[in-house]
Amino acid sequence: MKLTVQDLNSHYGPAHILFDIGFEVGEGEVVALLGRNGAGKSTTFRSIVGLVAQRTGRITFEGKDVSAKPTHEIVRDGLGYVPEERRIFTDLTVEENLEVGRQPKRPNAPHWTREKLFALFPNLGEMKNRPGGRMSGGEQQMLTIARTLMGNPSLVLLDEPSEGLSPKIVEQMVDAILTMKKEGVSIVVSEQNLHFARLISDRAYIIERGRICFGGTMAELDARPDIRDAHLSL
Amino acid sequence: MAFYVVQFLTGLASAASLFLVASGLSIIFGVTRIVNFAHGAFYMIGAYIAFTLTERLSGAFGFWGSIVLAALAVAVIGVIVEMVLLRRIYHAPELFQLLATFGLTLMVEDLVVLIWGPDDLVGRRAPGFRGAIDFFGQNIPSYDLFLIVLGPVVLGILWLLFQRTRWGVLVRAATQDRDMVAALGVNQKWLFTSVFAVGVFLAALGGALQIPRDAVHHAMDLRIIVEVFVVVVIGGLGSITGAFVAAVLVSELNAFGILIFPKISIILVFLVMAVVLIVRPWGLFGKPEAAARKTPGLTVNPWRPLTSNERLMALAALAVAASLPLFAGNYLLTVGSEIAIFVIFAVSLHFLMSVGGLASFGHAAYFGLGAYGVAFLAKMAGLPMIVCLLLGPLLGCMGAAVFGFFAVQLSGVYFAMLTLAFAQIVWSIAFQWVSVTGGDNGILGIWPEKWAASPSHFYWLSLGVAALVTIALRMMVFSPFGYALRATRDSLLRSEAVGINAKRIQWTAFVIAGTTAGIGGALFAYLKGSVFPDNLGISLSVDALVMVLLGGVETVSGAVIGAIVYKALNIWLVSQTDLSKLVLGGFIMLIVVVFPKGIVGMLEMLAQRRRKSSPPGSPLLAKPIESAE
Numbered sequence: 001m002k003l004t005v006q007d008l009n010s011h012y013g014p015a016h017i018l019f020d021i022g023f024e025v026g027e028g029e030v031v032a033l034l035g036r037n038g039a040g041k042s043t044t045f046r047s048i049v050g051l052v053a054q055r056t057g058r059i060t061f062e063g064k065d066v067s068a069k070p071t072h073e074i075v076r077d078g079l080g081y082v083p084e085e086r087r088i089f090t091d092l093t094v095e096e097n098l099e100v101g102r103q104p105k106r107p108n109a110p111h112w113t114r115e116k117l118f119a120l121f122p123n124l125g126e127m128k129n130r131p132g133g134r135m136s137g138g139e140q141q142m143l144t145i146a147r148t149l150m151g152n153p154s155l156v157l158l159d160e161p162s163e164g165l166s167p168k169i170v171e172q173m174v175d176a177i178l179t180m181k182k183e184g185v186s187i188v189v190s191e192q193n194l195h196f197a198r199l200i201s202d203r204a205y206i207i208e209r210g211r212i213c214f215g216g217t218m219a220e221l222d223a224r225p226d227i228r229d230a231h232l233s234l
Numbered sequence: 235m236a237f238y239v240v241q242f243l244t245g246l247a248s249a250a251s252l253f254l255v256a257s258g259l260s261i262i263f264g265v266t267r268i269v270n271f272a273h274g275a276f277y278m279i280g281a282y283i284a285f286t287l288t289e290r291l292s293g294a295f296g297f298w299g300s301i302v303l304a305a306l307a308v309a310v311i312g313v314i315v316e317m318v319l320l321r322r323i324y325h326a327p328e329l330f331q332l333l334a335t336f337g338l339t340l341m342v343e344d345l346v347v348l349i350w351g352p353d354d355l356v357g358r359r360a361p362g363f364r365g366a367i368d369f370f371g372q373n374i375p376s377y378d379l380f381l382i383v384l385g386p387v388v389l390g391i392l393w394l395l396f397q398r399t400r401w402g403v404l405v406r407a408a409t410q411d412r413d414m415v416a417a418l419g420v421n422q423k424w425l426f427t428s429v430f431a432v433g434v435f436l437a438a439l440g441g442a443l444q445i446p447r448d449a450v451h452h453a454m455d456l457r458i459i460v461e462v463f464v465v466v467v468i469g470g471l472g473s474i475t476g477a478f479v480a481a482v483l484v485s486e487l488n489a490f491g492i493l494i495f496p497k498i499s500i501i502l503v504f505l506v507m508a509v510v511l512i513v514r515p516w517g518l519f520g521k522p523e524a525a526a527r528k529t530p531g532l533t534v535n536p537w538r539p540l541t542s543n544e545r546l547m548a549l550a551a552l553a554v555a556a557s558l559p560l561f562a563g564n565y566l567l568t569v570g571s572e573i574a575i576f577v578i579f580a581v582s583l584h585f586l587m588s589v590g591g592l593a594s595f596g597h598a599a600y601f602g603l604g605a606y607g608v609a610f611l612a613k614m615a616g617l618p619m620i621v622c623l624l625l626g627p628l629l630g631c632m633g634a635a636v637f638g639f640f641a642v643q644l645s646g647v648y649f650a651m652l653t654l655a656f657a658q659i660v661w662s663i664a665f666q667w668v669s670v671t672g673g674d675n676g677i678l679g680i681w682p683e684k685w686a687a688s689p690s691h692f693y694w695l696s697l698g699v700a701a702l703v704t705i706a707l708r709m710m711v712f713s714p715f716g717y718a719l720r721a722t723r724d725s726l727l728r729s730e731a732v733g734i735n736a737k738r739i740q741w742t743a744f745v746i747a748g749t750t751a752g753i754g755g756a757l758f759a760y761l762k763g764s765v766f767p768d769n770l771g772i773s774l775s776v777d778a779l780v781m782v783l784l785g786g787v788e789t790v791s792g793a794v795i796g797a798i799v800y801k802a803l804n805i806w807l808v809s810q811t812d813l814s815k816l817v818l819g820g821f822i823m824l825i826v827v828v829f830p831k832g833i834v835g836m837l838e839m840l841a842q843r844r845r846k847s848s849p850p851g852s853p854l855l856a857k858p859i860e861s862a863e
Contacts (some may be wrong), residue, residue: 049417075419087414089407091521099400100407101418151419 001060001169002027002155002186003048003079006043010047017043018210023056025155025188030181032201033190034232040210041190042084044101045157049074049081061155062108078106080153084160084190086140088147090133095125097132097143101150109154110183117146120176145176155186162196174199194232206231236297236370245489246482247378247447250385251440255458257392257474258334258436263408264472265429268320269647272335273437274459275342279437280308281450282350285357288445294361305439312434316427319823322821324426333783334826337777339455340819346452347453348813377446379710384443386558396474405429409472423648459731460772464503467651468510470520477520501662504655508640515644537720537790539712552701559690567689568761569805574696575757575813577797578703580781582750584793585707587782589716590743591723592642596657597751599637600630602770603660604752605759609677614758619683623756631745632754633660638744641755642737645726647732650832657775675767680759696757704794710746711790719743766846777804784825786832795834 008021025031027080035041038212050071059067066074075081089097098114116171117126121142129136132143141161148156159231161177162170177200181187191197197218204221206214208231214221221228225226259273287300295349315338323331363377396402408425409416416422431718441454441766448454455474469476484503498505516522540548557572574654607629636657644652664671671677686692710716720728722736730736759765768774785796803821807814829836 051417052412070421071416072419072421075417081417083414089409089414091410092403092407096403096406100415100420102400103419135338147418151236178355203532 002029002062004058004060005044005048005187006041006058006060006126008044008055008059009048010043010052011054012043012052013054015082016210018047018055020045021207021210021212023212023215025186028181028184028186029189029203030177030187030189030201031198032193032204033188033207034115034192034197034204036192036232039207041207042159043210044207045081045083045190046161047186048157075153076103078109078149078152078154078207079129080151080156080159082144082148082156082161086137086144088132088135088140088143091131092133093129093131094143095128097147098150101147106152106154109152110185111152111234112146113148114150117149120179121146121172138165138172141169141173142176149180151186154184155188156180158187158189160190160192162191162193170196171216192232194228236372240369240374241489241493242486243374243378243382245486246385247375247381248488249478249481249485250381250388251444252461252465253385253478254388254440254443255437256462256469256477256481257388258433258440259462260431260466260472260474260477261405261436261646262430263466265323265405265412266320266331266426268324268331268335268841269329269650270335270339270433271332271459272315273433273462274455274457275339276312276434276453277441278346278438278450279342280304280441281357281444281454282346282355282441283307283438284442284445285350285355285385285450288358290292296860297358297361299440301442308441309431309435312438313427313431316430319827320430321423321426322827323830326826327477329779329787330783330826330830333780336780336824337819337822338660339412339459339824340815340822342819343452343455344816345817346814348816350450352452354449354451356449363446372652375426375447381443381447384395385478385481386448389440392474401428406802411472417841437519456772460654461503463651463654464507467517467580467648468507468526470517471647472521473517473519476519479615490545497666498662501666503657504658504662507655508652508659511648511655512640513649517648525716535709539708552697555697556694559693563806564689567693569802571689571693571696571761572805573801574693574700575699575754575761576777576781577756577794578754579751579778580785580793580797581700581704581707581791582747582754583778584782584785584787585710585750586743586747587779588738588787588789589711589723589775589791590719590747592637592740592744593779593831594641594653594747594775595779596653596655596772596775597747598772598774599657599660599770600634600748600751601755601758601774601778602664602767603633603748604630604755605769606664606671606677606755607752607754608759609680609765612680619686619760621758623753623760626756626759627749627752630755634745634748634752635741638741638748642740642744648717652774654772657770657772661767661770661772664770670769674767676764678764681763682760688759692761699753699757702721703753704791707746707750708791715739715742738771773857780822784822784832786835786838788831789834789838792832792834796832823859 002014003025006022009016010017010018021044023031033041033044043052046052048059050069057067058065061074061077061079066077089100093098096119097225099206123139124142124146132140135143144156145161165173177189188199190201201218203217205212206227213231216226249689255273255277259270262268262270277527284301287304288297291300317337319334320331323334358378360377363380366373366375367379396406403418404415404425408422412422424467461484465477465480469480487503487506491502495502510518559567562570573680579601583594586591603629608622611617637653641649641652641656643669652672657792665673682686686695718729718734718739721734726736755769758769781796781800782793783796784800785794803820807817811817825833831839
């Protein structure tokens with residue numbers, strides 16, 4: 001297994017947010033973490049990379065326990081994280097944003113260069129020197145993904161990549177994610193949008209109120225409209 | 235004309251050191267969000283070490299080598315401080331780091347005297363820049379010309395460092411979003427340490443370069459730190475260019491202020507700063523600060539009124555305090571009165587700072603205004619004591635009303651700096667308007683009337699007022715006004731969205747806090763029998779901050795304990811040792827590291843832990859991530 005999460009519990013102060021979360025991601029797999037707003041998707045990701053201070057449980061990445069490591073070490077092990085709110089550095093240019101993400105080559109992961117990323121996201125190549133703050137939402141979303149890829153991760157946590165984007169950009173996003181998959185990057189993508197998830201994912205987990213309540217292939221999920229309606233539809 | 239040109243050049247030369255120190259402070263603040271109060275101390279150590287080295291090493295290489303070596307040595311000290319002290323407290327409430335670096339400053343002030351003695355030291359002239367250049371009959375020291383060139387050169391080097399190196403890019407990224415930088419695999423610990431080292435290096439270099447111009451002495455840290463704060467705020471926090479422009483501006487204001495407005499030369503700089511902050515709240519070259527990215531759920535237990543048991547305990551404590559005159563002598567009672575007065579002062583700042591989220595760096599202004607109010611009424615109008623005590627604080631109230639109106643337009647560090655500027659203006663007026671305030675000689679002979687003259691009576695009076703004020707402010711915390719004020723603190727936007735007039739609420743809080751401080755000041759005038767400009771000076775404002783932080787910012791009434799502990803310790807240490815600052819500074823740093831939530835905050839935490847033996851998620855509680863917010 002590429003990534004295994006077991007019995008993950010997280011708290012924000014006195015509030016208990018995640019309850020015994022567990023899921024697995026295989027080598028080269030794209031796994032969707034589906035759930036409504038506030039279900040705990042982002043907190044799950046933040047907990048995995050160590051950005052939530054109060055968490056317990058076991059997180060194994062490439063066979064090694066990373067649950068006690070600080071964020072930057074987890075990321076350096078090859079576990080990339082693309083946050084939900086994009087969080088690009090608005091004062092820095094596109095190239096500088098990419099520079100922040102740059103990490104050395106990794107033997108078990110595809111190697112990304114600026115050129116390769118500009119080929120993947122042509123828009124970015126056209127605005128190398130533009131400050132991040134003066135880009136559209138879609139361009140910013142591409143930049144966050146490109147920035148994380150500069151770290152040559154072997155697995156990427158993608159937090160709601162389609163949120164707030166126009167259908168055309170969403171299409172580009174689907175292409176980009178499929179390219180990443182083809183290159184051999186394992187991906188966990190959190191989504192509210194089942195349609196988007198279906199286009200890219202092999203398997204899916206459904207999270208609701210901080211608990212995993214379903215896990216299976218996309219076909220298995222499609223065979224259970226009751227689950228879909230109970231946990232995903234608005 | 236030539237005279238003015240020379241004056242201008244002197245100003246430019248002074249700007250060089252100021253710029254070095256200010257840019258260091260700005261860089262450190264940008265990344266670590268630490269307002270490094272010890273920056274002036276590093277500047278001072280730089281000067282002292284450079285002095286010693288230049289005395290030992292001879293020749294031109296010896297001199298310039300000494301300057302650089304001194305700055306490097308201080309940078310190493312800075313790294314040690316960062317790793318040993320600051321790393322432990324990045325998670326502490328905002329401003330707590332300020333307290334730690336303040337403690338460090340106190341220690342350094344005593345250490346410097348221990349090592350180098352109390353006398354001014356006059357350093358060597360710089361080889362190659364000993365002479366002066368004649369300019370239409372006026373002399374310009376050639377060293378000044380060297381400094382004038384150095385400033386822009388350093389600016390250029392820093393610019394290259396930040397724009398053209400990976401380190402610079404990382405630093406700029408971290409200035410904006412530290413967590414995200416960590417989430418991209420950058421070890422923030424070392425980034426912070428390196429940033430701190432660079433900042434301290436610049437400060438020490440600034441100090442070392444001063445030795446051919448100025449005598450080295452043990453109070454140079456406080457003088458520069460205030461100016462540097464002003465520069466950084468005028469220029470805009472985090473902007474190196476801004477620091478440069480502002481350093482030039484401030485230095486020229488100093489150079490020409492003396493000539494053009496000799497009467498208000500001291501306040502000129504602060505006036506300009508106040509105007510800049512009002513017109514452009516984020517400084518000339520700064521950017522409006524993005525709303526701080528607060529990790530949800532990190533604030534501690536919700537505040538609650540005292541339970542009846544706790545009320546009884548507080549009453550019992552008050553009764554014990556009130557029984558002090560039964561067994562204590564006059565000296566102890568006077569100390570007791572002073573502590574009670576400082577409790578009033580501390581709770582007033584605490585109200586503004588903890589309940590309102592507005593950390594004032596110039597709260598002593600209102601304390602001092604209250605004291606001067608009493609002095610005017612008692613000495614000039616000859617009013618009876620009780621009237622003076624009631625009306626005197628109104629001067630503090632008025633001051634707070636005027637300054638507060640402008641100050642609450644800002645927030646965060648900028649608010650702190652504007653309040654500092656206002657306090658400095660008030661101080662300068664008290665200092666320079668000799669005909670009314672007596673200037674440095676103060677106003678003497680304000681003695682209490684017979685009914686309050688004995689130490690025990692005065693003690694009871696002070697204690698009574700302190701208790702009343704504390705209770706009143708506490709009640710206010712749990713009143714609708716208190717809820718509204720806390721709402722503006724926790725989320726300005728949301729509070730406005732539910733119909734709270736945030737600025738007005740904050741202004742009201744400012745006036746309440748200022749008036750309360752004035753009450754303390756009024757009593758203080760009677761306790762001491764005199765009023766001096768120091769009663770509204772910076773060090774008193776800092777004392778108030780320390781008391782609040784020591785007690786615990788996130789508590790409802792921690793300031794009471796903070797004031798008692800700090801003041802008692804302070805008075806006791808001064809009577810016991812010549813090295814009171816060293817001990818006090820060490821004590822403050824210890825408290826900061828051991829009780830990062832303040833004394834009362836710590837006690838509350840312990841009490842809560844006892845209440846439920848296993849807090850949620852504790853068994854395997856992951857270590858807090860050092861780098862996260």
